[in-house]
Amino acid sequence: MTEAKTASWPTPPAPEHMVELRGIVLNYHKLQVLKGVNLAVHKGETVAIIGPSGSGKTTLLRCINYLTQPSGGEVWVGGHLVGQRPVGGRLRPAPDSVLRRHRLDTGMVFQQFNLFRNMNVLDNVTFAPLSTGRGSPGEIRARALQLVERVGLGHKLNAFPNELSGGQQQRIAIARALAMQPKVMLFDEATSALDPELAREVLDVMRELAREGMTMVVVTHEMGFAREVADRVVFMERGEIALQGPPSQVFSDKAPDRIRRFLQH
Amino acid sequence: MDLNYLAEYLPVLMDATKVTAILTVVTLILSTVIALPLSVVGLRKPNAFSAALDLFTLFMRSIPTLVVLFFFYYGMPYLGLVLPAFAVAVVGLTLSAVAYNIEIFRSGLRAVDPGQIEAAEALGIPRWRIWVNIAFPQAMPVFLPTYLSNATLILKGTSVASIITIPELTAVSNEIVSLTYQPFEILIASALIYVVLGGALSLIAAAVRRHLTRGLSAGPVRSAPAMKASA
Numbered sequence A: 001m002t003e004a005k006t007a008s009w010p011t012p013p014a015p016e017h018m019v020e021l022r023g024i025v026l027n028y029h030k031l032q033v034l035k036g037v038n039l040a041v042h043k044g045e046t047v048a049i050i051g052p053s054g055s056g057k058t059t060l061l062r063c064i065n066y067l068t069q070p071s072g073g074e075v076w077v078g079g080h081l082v083g084q085r086p087v088g089g090r091l092r093p094a095p096d097s098v099l100r101r102h103r104l105d106t107g108m109v110f111q112q113f114n115l116f117r118n119m120n121v122l123d124n125v126t127f128a129p130l131s132t133g134r135g136s137p138g139e140i141r142a143r144a145l146q147l148v149e150r151v152g153l154g155h156k157l158n159a160f161p162n163e164l165s166g167g168q169q170q171r172i173a174i175a176r177a178l179a180m181q182p183k184v185m186l187f188d189e190a191t192s193a194l195d196p197e198l199a200r201e202v203l204d205v206m207r208e209l210a211r212e213g214m215t216m217v218v219v220t221h222e223m224g225f226a227r228e229v230a231d232r233v234v235f236m237e238r239g240e241i242a243l244q245g246p247p248s249q250v251f252s253d254k255a256p257d258r259i260r261r262f263l264q265h
Numbered sequence B: 001m002d003l004n005y006l007a008e009y010l011p012v013l014m015d016a017t018k019v020t021a022i023l024t025v026v027t028l029i030l031s032t033v034i035a036l037p038l039s040v041v042g043l044r045k046p047n048a049f050s051a052a053l054d055l056f057t058l059f060m061r062s063i064p065t066l067v068v069l070f071f072f073y074y075g076m077p078y079l080g081l082v083l084p085a086f087a088v089a090v091v092g093l094t095l096s097a098v099a100y101n102i103e104i105f106r107s108g109l110r111a112v113d114p115g116q117i118e119a120a121e122a123l124g125i126p127r128w129r130i131w132v133n134i135a136f137p138q139a140m141p142v143f144l145p146t147y148l149s150n151a152t153l154i155l156k157g158t159s160v161a162s163i164i165t166i167p168e169l170t171a172v173s174n175e176i177v178s179l180t181y182q183p184f185e186i187l188i189a190s191a192l193i194y195v196v197l198g199g200a201l202s203l204i205a206a207a208v209r210r211h212l213t214r215g216l217s218a219g220p221v222r223s224a225p226a227m228k229a230s231a
């Protein structure tokens, strides 16, 4: 039997690594968008990814839940290899049903909210757990009510997305992702489409989530948020991680020139 | 207008109306049930099967239904397959209706915001659920008007079946006229019957639409966050 082999290969990451990216490469035709990115995110850590437009931040984030399939490398979330499985000594793309299971560990929040526009708030939050059998209907409903309350929209349960402000929609989108009880939350420019005031109510929810110990990977242009909330800031440039470290270091006067230039505008 | 003459043939016309109605309903249901799952194939990422399907719809929409019916009616026996005329009519009408319905459903599905589909995939929601509960409900208001007008085309198209001896409304009207040489009353009556059947179709479609699109605004409205924020 090959059990010994499958148990040790591919090698799972250290248990404290909630997310581990190994040599992630992504090519669009001839353009190499990600050039072998390595990144480990610890349990309960909040990592902010910053960098110039087109540097590959969104693409890297989407590789974590395989919305974008990398051309090479390994993605590990919660100790599981995502989107691939070993077959005969090689890694092969996992079938759809398996990938779906892998995705249960990650929640994602998009710039454009992407709420289901044919469903009210409660259905938006309960639909995914109900259709994937994440608990009994009673439990799912109770959890949803609690989450919607927690993002401050308990009075909007029956509202449809087009009756909500952008900030409210985004808070519901966060509740929707949390309803699946993910181990990691991914945010892609969650506040870029919002006026500053509406952005603040979303950022408050995210800050709270980080404080409660959720593992988060946050692509953002909100330097204030990165500085205050992130445990670590990753600066991307041309498909690579150019620098990473605690905010105090990345945002310091001693950071390399090109980072300070980026931060100035 | 000779009402006595009309009254004499009304029972025959009513029987023919039944045939037309049954042919329409059967074609409509079959073509919808077949086209719904097919419209989803290759929509997000074209594949070999969807390419074959494209070819099929191109063929079926180009070839006159009459020719399709002739092909099955006269052609199939050569291949050793003899079907009753009614079955041939259903198969022929359904095949061409499927082609149109696939295109109609696709145009609606393409209007659905791909961001929502992606969000659903990221949540691990099964694919069929994404189509049934998220994409189709939002595509419905988009494709329903076209679907409805296509349904009336199907109703009218059943008259083609007269050519293969199906005793539907057009065939029977023609037969009466060729016996009596009094076309006026019969043709008016059969035209009115088509109008009533078409009206019934519209009413049913309107009711279905009201039922299925509750809570949805006119279309799959895309978010306009900046506008929302200032509203």
Ligand SMILES: Nc1ncnc2c1ncn2[C@@H]1O[C@H](COP(=O)(O)OP(=O)(O)OP(=O)(O)O)[C@@H](O)[C@H]1O
Binding pocket: A028, A033, A051, A052, A053, A054, A055, A056, A057, A058, A059, A060
């Ligand atoms: N589907 C695609 N096909 C081809 N090229 C793509 C595709 N998606 C992204 N790219 C390219 O990949 C590069 C990285 O894009 P990405 O969206 O990850 O950047 P980003 O850092 O998120 O930028 P921004 O700050 O503007 O959101 C860009 O050069 C972009 O043009």
Ligand SMILES: [Mg+2]
Binding pocket: A057, A058, A059, A189
């Ligand atoms: Mg981006």
